[in-house]
Amino acid sequence: MWRNYLTVGLRSLMKNRTYAFINILGLAIGMAACLMILLFVRYEFSYDKWLPHAEDVYQVQTWFKNPDTGELSYGQMSTYTSEAALRKDFPQIVSSVYVLASEPVFYKDGQASSTENYRYVNGDLLDTIPLPLVAGTKDALKQVGSAILSETEAVKRFGTTNVVGKTFTVISKGKQRDFRVTGVFKDIPKNSSFSANMIGRMDFPSFFESEPTFLDCWGCNSGWVYVRLKPGSDVKTIQAQMPAWEKRNIPDENSGEARFNAGDYGDWHLINIRDVHLGKAQDASLTVGNDKSSIITFAVIALLILGMAVVNFTNLSTARASQRAREVALRKVLGATRRQLIIQFIGESIIVTFLATVIALAVVELAMPAFSSFLKSDIQVHYLGSDGILLPVLLLVALVGVLGGLYPAFFISRFQPASVLRANKSSAETPGSGRLRQVLVVGQFAVSIGLIVCTTVIYAQTVYARTVDPGYKRDHILQVAEMNRYQLLDKGEMIAERARRVPGVDAVGRTSIGVATDSNNNTGVMIPGKKEPVTIGNYVVDPGFFDAMGLTLVAGRWFDERRPMDDMSLPFPPDDASQRAIAARGVNVVVNELGAQRLGFRHPADAVGKTFRAALVQDEFGLVPVTVVGVVKDSRFRSIKQPLDPIMFLNARAGGGHTHMIVRYHGDPETVRRGLDQMWRGVTTEVPFNAKYSDDIVGKLYEAEDARAKTFAAFALLSVVVGCLGLFGLAAFTAERRTKEIGIRKVMGARTRDIVRLLVWQFTRPVIIANLIAWPVAWWLMRNWLNKFDDRITLGPTPFVLAGLLALVIAIGTIAAHAIKVASANPIRALRYE
Known part of the structure; x- marks a missing residue:
């Protein structure tokens, strides 16, 4: 019987080649698209599940609410001091670690080279995040000065993975620091929210000796905190206790008028590491996260495309089914039951589905490498094992085959042999089938x-x-990073001056904010009549920044080097005398239009000449009087996903505040870049030249x-x-x-x-x-x-x-x-x- 069913089914396909081709091709395309999308969706939801004991590892995130606008921002970073405070107050925490991202200069044989994804930790990271090692032991990070490298980084720096016991030198904060390699870990998979090429155990008190306030600052979110809980711990119970924990541990950051308590604006949350990639917090992440709703949308699209293919199959099968009226009538006359006919036609549907699936799998195998590369992921197609797709595919064949053939099978088996044979019909039509096809096409x-x-x-x-329009002239900009390296703290003005002499350069400016930079620095400004400070971003620039960035002045003036009040240069690290002097005399500032609005002015010109008090130096020296001398057009330095920043610009010709140099040029871009590179090498060999075109930065954004x-x-x-x-x-x-x-x-x-x-x-x-x-x-x-x-x-x-x-x-x-x-x-x- 089954052999007869198979023979009849294959003969029917061969007899109607056009329809068979359309059915099989449509199903193959639909199934291939569905499989590829669902593999991508499964990959996105697989982040960090490969990590041992991932269910017990949590990232401590800080979520902020803007007190002026009520806007929420979700950050993955936390403060250095929160790590110890959490471990002290919550016995459920087995281990914890603070991770600081760094890009030190790798120094070898007198040659400096850039680094990427280097991490400094204050404790044994392997005890919290158990990365799989290929060399060394689990105690590899027990000692300060020890480091572990990824396999790729080990080969890059030493030519082999057999590097345990070797040493390497990096330059951080202007000092050469030696690390001893104590282990090599497997390259971290792409489906991980944590990334690293080197993890080094650092003594943070000595590392931040020139910036001691970093160690007890509750408003300085510059790193990531990870904790590992005891198995079975209820994280909801811990989360419910976090508000009380914040009140116990977080003091007022500023005394006097500008009281600021980080706990009033930020909330600390424990997020399981498996939920980080698709979580709310995507700001300042170790790797690029994704939007959970978008991934779910892709899953829905996959099912819709598969559904369309099944609809095609059902439509054409129903349409062609009426042409087999005589065959069905003769089968019924010869004793075939309706159940047998349904089984036969569903079986034919499964045969078509199986052929389409074979083609779909071939398409997936051929297209997946390009698809995976395009999405910058590492999606693998495995048929067997825990992540194998063979069983789901077989279930899909059965499901699609039954769904696609169910209605045609019941439709065909309803034909009455007497009416068909009496009229000598080769075809029949069931009322409503045409209407169904119309609905499916819709x-x-x-x-x-x-x-x-x-x-x-x-x-x-x-x-x-x-x-x-971002509010500045985005074209013809070359943005040079690394300006805040300790080796360059006293060379910033010289570098800018030499850059201006490079052929093709029109303007040069130094800044702590630029095109899509990660810097985010806010301060509180006291407004007369208000008890609470207004939060405004404050960034240092030099006088050349205006022309280099191409800003537009809407009221007042820009900074003038001949006016001492325009200059807020502080030595690095800032000494007490300099800070006291700044607090006593005050400084002139320039704000953007949104900043003027936050200060309470409807028209930009109304803000010019007004004086406020802002927290710009250490608490003990008080608030600094700031006078607005100019207002510039709002500039969107970050992604348009993020709210526009209210900004207060401070002029500093010297000091360590500038992180980037903006170069506006004309002519051939590569010629200008080579000229700047040559100029840079004449200043330093310890800091690599790192410059990017604004168009490339925005494109990546x-x-x-x-x-x-x-x-x-x-x-x-x-x-x-x-x-x-x-x-x-x-x-x-x-x-x-x-x-x-x-x-x-x-x-x-x-x-x-x-x-x-x-x-x-x-x-x-x-x-x-x-x-x-x-x-x-x-x-x-x-x-x-x-x-x-x-x-x-x-x-x-x-x-x-x-x-x-x-x-x-x-x-x-x-x-x-x-x-x-x-x-x-x-x-x-x-x-x-x-």
Whole structure:
């Protein structure tokens, strides 16, 4: 019996090659897209699950609420002092560690080279985050001065992984520091929220001897704290005790007028390491995180595309099923039961699904390397094992086969043999089946139109992010980092002066904020009549920053080197006498438009000349009088996802505050870069030259959105292809079924264009209805997505109209060839046997 079923099924496929091809190809595309997306989704949810005892490892995050606007910001960083305070107050914590990101200069044989992903820790990180070692023991980080390297870093620096016992030198904070290699750990997988190439045990009190306030500062979020809890600990209980813990441990940061308590604005949260990658907090993360809602959206898209392929299969199977009326009637006459017929046709469906799955797996194997590389992930296709896909694929074959063949099987098995054979019918039609096909086509194109709308909106927002006026002249900027290296603290002015003499350079400025820099420094400003300080970002610049960045002055003036009150240069580290002098005489500042608003002025010009008091020096020296001498146009230095910063600029020609140098140039970019590189080498050989073009920085800033737009576009295209395959098959089938009707119409005087219009309208009507379903759903999804951006495009009707027209054109193009062919046929061929 089963052999007979298989023979009949294969013969049916061979007899109807066109429909078999469309069915198999459509299912293969849908299943391949579904598998690829679901593998990506599984990969995103797999972050840090490879880590031993990951369920007990937590990251301590600090979430802030802006007291002036109520805006929430979620950060992964925490303070150095919070690590010891947590371990002291919570006995559930077995071990903890503070991790500081650093990019020291690797110094070997008199040559300096850059480093990446180097981490300093204050304790035994392996006791908290048990990274797998390939050399050394679990006690590798017990001693200060010990270090472990990743396999790749060991090979890069020493040419081998057999490096235990060797030493290396780095330059941090201007000092050469030696580390002894005590272990080598496996390269951390890409699906990890923690990254490192080197982990070195550091004595932080001596490391921060020039900045001792860092060690007890509760407002200095400059590193990451990890804790490991006792197995079975209830983290909710710990979290409930955190407000009381904050009150016990966090003192007022500033005394006197500008009282500031970090606990009033920040809340500490314990987040399991497996939830960090897709969690709320993505600011200052060790690796680039992702948006959980976007990943879930991709999973939904995967199921929708698979659903479209199944719909195609059901549509065409139902349409072709009516052509097998005589076969079913004869089988019933010969004794076949309805159950046997259902099993036969579901079996045929599973055969088609199996063939499509084989093709889909081949496509996945071929496309996955490129897909994985594009997403900058490490997605592997395994068939066996804990992460194997063989069993899920087999279940998918059974599920899709049954779902795709269930309705056609019940539809076919309902044919009455007497009525079919009495009328000598080779085909039959069940009332409602045509209506079902219309509903399924509407559903298919609703999905396609929705994806096209989403793709259009995401692409438009990405282009907008890259091209919107940021408030400064973003083109022709070369941003040089490493200016805050200790070796350069007394050479900043000299470097800037020499850079101005490089051919092609128009302006040079030094700053602690630039194009998409990580710096985030805020202070409290006391406004007369207010008890609580207003939080404003404060960043040091030099007089050349205005021209180099291309800022726009809207009121007052910029800094003038000839005016002593404009200068707030402090030695590094700042001494008591200098701070006391600054607090006594005060300084002039320039604010941006938003800063002027936060200070209470509706018009920028009203802020000029006004004096306030700000916390700019250590507490014991009091608040510094600051006088606003100018207001510049708001500049968006960070991503448009982040709220615009209220900024107060401080002028400092000397000192250690500048982190970057902004170079505005003209002419050939590479020529200017080479000239700056040569100038740099003439100043120092201990600090590598590190410069990036502003366009490259901004491009990287929106890399994730760009990748998401392209991914949406790819799967929108696939959904359209799947929909068109189904529409093509249905159009061919309908044209074949209506050959006699069309012949009669032509005999009765219908013109070719009338016939074409009739057939085209039959299939474009569902597309128009699909727009009415897709538009509100896509609008709701894209509105929520755009709300994640502080600056965004207006969600107007253009993307929806374009998507609808595109779907309509594609539908018409798909069926037009059939319509014209049938409408142009000689009616005699259709009617000669009547």
